[in-house]
Amino acid sequence: MTALVLALALAAPQVSEVHVSHRKVIAADGAALALYQYSPVGGGVGRPPVLLVPDVGFGRESFDLHGQGLARWLAARGALVFVAELRGQGKAEAAKGLASVVSVDLPAIVAAIRKERAEPLDVVAHGWMGTLVLAATTQELKGQVRRVVALNTPVLAEVPSELVGSFLAGGGRLSELAGSGKGAHDFELMFAMASSFPPRVLSALETNGVRDLGDGQAAALLGWMKSGDLPLPPSPSNPLSGQPNSTPFDSAQGEREDTVLHRLRAYDRPTLQLLALADGWASPELCSPLRELSKAKVMVQTFSRFVHGNDYSHASVLLGQQAASTVFPRIDDFFLAEEEP
Amino acid sequence: MRRGAVLALALAASGCVHVVPLPKEAQVHRAVTSDGWGLALVRYQAKGKPSGPPVILCHGISANARNMDLDDDVSMARWFAAHGRETWTVSLRGGGDSDRPDEASGRPAGFGFDDYWKKDVPAVVAYVKKVSGAAAVDWVGHSMGGMVLYAYLSQGGEGINAGTTLGSPTRLDWGTGIEGPLLKVAPHVEGLRFTLPSSLGAHAMAPLEPHLDDGPLERLFYNPQSTSKRAWQRLIAYGTADISSGVLMQLAAVMRTGELKSADGKLDFKKDMAGITTPVLVVAAKLDRIAVTPAVKDGYRALGGPKEWLLITRANGARGEYGHMDLVIGDRAGDEVWSKVLDFLNRHAPKEP
Numbered sequence: 238m239t240a241l242v243l244a245l246a247l248a249a250p251q252v253s254e255v256h257v258s259h260r261k262v263i264a265a266d267g268a269a270l271a272l273y274q275y276s277p278v279g280g281g282v283g284r285p286p287v288l289l290v291p292d293v294g295f296g297r298e299s300f301d302l303h304g305q306g307l308a309r310w311l312a313a314r315g316a317l318v319f320v321a322e323l324r325g326q327g328k329a330e331a332a333k334g335l336a337s338v339v340s341v342d343l344p345a346i347v348a349a350i351r352k353e354r355a356e357p358l359d360v361v362a363h364g365w366m367g368t369l370v371l372a373a374t375t376q377e378l379k380g381q382v383r384r385v386v387a388l389n390t391p392v393l394a395e396v397p398s399e400l401v402g403s404f405l406a407g408g409g410r411l412s413e414l415a416g417s418g419k420g421a422h423d424f425e426l427m428f429a430m431a432s433s434f435p436p437r438v439l440s441a442l443e444t445n446g447v448r449d450l451g452d453g454q455a456a457a458l459l460g461w462m463k464s465g466d467l468p469l470p471p472s473p474s475n476p477l478s479g480q481p482n483s484t485p486f487d488s489a490q491g492e493r494e495d496t497v498l499h500r501l502r503a504y505d506r507p508t509l510q511l512l513a514l515a516d517g518w519a520s521p522e523l524c525s526p527l528r529e530l531s532k533a534k535v536m537v538q539t540f541s542r543f544v545h546g547n548d549y550s551h552a553s554v555l556l557g558q559q560a561a562s563t564v565f566p567r568i569d570d571f572f573l574a575e576e577e578p
Numbered sequence: 579m580r581r582g583a584v585l586a587l588a589l590a591a592s593g594c595v596h597v598v599p600l601p602k603e604a605q606v607h608r609a610v611t612s613d614g615w616g617l618a619l620v621r622y623q624a625k626g627k628p629s630g631p632p633v634i635l636c637h638g639i640s641a642n643a644r645n646m647d648l649d650d651d652v653s654m655a656r657w658f659a660a661h662g663r664e665t666w667t668v669s670l671r672g673g674g675d676s677d678r679p680d681e682a683s684g685r686p687a688g689f690g691f692d693d694y695w696k697k698d699v700p701a702v703v704a705y706v707k708k709v710s711g712a713a714a715v716d717w718v719g720h721s722m723g724g725m726v727l728y729a730y731l732s733q734g735g736e737g738i739n740a741g742t743t744l745g746s747p748t749r750l751d752w753g754t755g756i757e758g759p760l761l762k763v764a765p766h767v768e769g770l771r772f773t774l775p776s777s778l779g780a781h782a783m784a785p786l787e788p789h790l791d792d793g794p795l796e797r798l799f800y801n802p803q804s805t806s807k808r809a810w811q812r813l814i815a816y817g818t819a820d821i822s823s824g825v826l827m828q829l830a831a832v833m834r835t836g837e838l839k840s841a842d843g844k845l846d847f848k849k850d851m852a853g854i855t856t857p858v859l860v861v862a863a864k865l866d867r868i869a870v871t872p873a874v875k876d877g878y879r880a881l882g883g884p885k886e887w888l889l890i891t892r893a894n895g896a897r898g899e900y901g902h903m904d905l906v907i908g909d910r911a912g913d914e915v916w917s918k919v920l921d922f923l924n925r926h927a928p929k930e931p
Contacts, residue, residue, distance in 0.1 A: 393879075397889075397893070398889065398891060398893035398894050399893065399894050399895065400893035400894070401893065426891075426892055426893045427893070430864075430892075430899070431865060431899065512752070512870075512872060514864075514865060514867070514870060514871070515864070515865060517864075517891065517893050520871065520889075521870070521871055521872050522862070522871040522872045522874070522875035522889075524872070525752075525872030525875070525876070526876075526879070536753070537751070537752055537753045538753035539752040539753050539754045539870055539872070540754075541754050541755070541756075541867040541870070542797050542865075542867060543754075543755075543756065543794070543797040543798045543867045544754060544755030544756060545755065548865060548867070
């Protein structure tokens, strides 16, 4: 009996203890945002803290669902991990658009983290919201981000498919896709194509891990896709904002404009770009030009079923059956590399 | 002789998958390149009233003209002919019934990608124009068959009215993992002139294919949602060709550098694609694991235009996802791919007087 107990104990996965806490963060304009903290034993000293930012319409569950996900995985390996819910995501305030994410939300979140740990962060940025994180590193978060893992973050925006276009034109009601029938079919095509998930994870994500974009945010995202760019407002939190050198370029009309595309041209953070082939929401071909467009040193890895056993979709790259064995170690290795990649 | 014996042995061991002959209406032709290589062409007359210029269908790497006419059920060539276009298939040098390398006849081994676009494409275009009487042709190229179109047009190649590329990459450094083996081998065989007998492996695999589910070839080349096992089996039995070392080295350079250039590095095809004014439709398959969608879109972005982008995926109305070969031999490719190609070509066909 003793031998059996010992054998079971040895066979059990060795999970480090992780303490999870949650707080409300109030942005400069009064909007309530959410910040989750995953503290490992020892507090994560010895490596930069990691901020995980979920995509538009998703929340903390992208990184922590049923005890699985990148947040606990990284924390179990000694990283102090934060998951942000910006306006429109999870428990945060509703969103009317997207641009304030760059100018207001992200600065507020990073300021809250810096009260805990003042050193530059490593960031995992997912999807369209992830692109806004990349944009923010050039001004609002300048000097505060060390390295970035960009998970299917579109650079040259387009409407990825007829389905995505009609979904956003209808208001981006993710909550209506749960269950079966056409909704589930559409969810699969956009977020979970050619993917395998651990039991109950996909249904839990569909049911609890999404939030309707709302007309304002859906329209903003669709406008960004259709026009190829997203105008950004002046940043109240950035002392450089509005000064001649911080504003991007003179448009053909001679006006000074600030846009996501302009920011991406100035983007310079060392980046691991992970491309999930089966992503139907933030398609890889929209993301891939980052290395030509930006000033950053970008390492690209594309997952495919032939080599990695999975093409990966928008959701399965974080919550899929093999994410913890294929994707997460690649992210951790990038953050832990001693020399700048 | 020795190669033929090895091939015969492989086929015998493989159980000899039945080679479906070309249909009666297929007319066999032969064009000769400026450096003396004979290229096998097959002509399919248009059914009904011709609706535009002749269409030339060009296969990809390690393939031959039979990709475009596999059997009665799977034939892009017969599909285009049935829809009013005089259609031609071609086997580029070294493949199908085209001339193989033969030192004694002045056809050295080790030819490169540059020989395809610089010598084969002009010979084929000129021949088809001459026989058909057309002022220009349309070109539909799969994979490398589209890359040769890009190279040809980027260097001012003439005689093409409009083109379509199906799963044709212009950049191959995407960290997919398939680059690794070639990049490791390439430095050790640099400068050697040889022919990689890739078709032998394909022939040997052919009889096994119906019995393999989710095998490596399936994972890499096609999606059973869209292509039948029988079509795939026939393709690898008689639709493949060996690869010349020069072609291999040039593609290895694309993988290593991220650039699409001539072998001597002097011509930058991708950069020069900005000057292309021939209309081109660029088609990509969502689950193509060889020409991944970023690699195909890279070519679309490089083109000067007019140009159009078409992503084949269920999210755009297809009934199944497509992989690399499904664009050419897919069960529903006529409805879901080729009809859109024909529509594009028809929209850019010269106006009848």
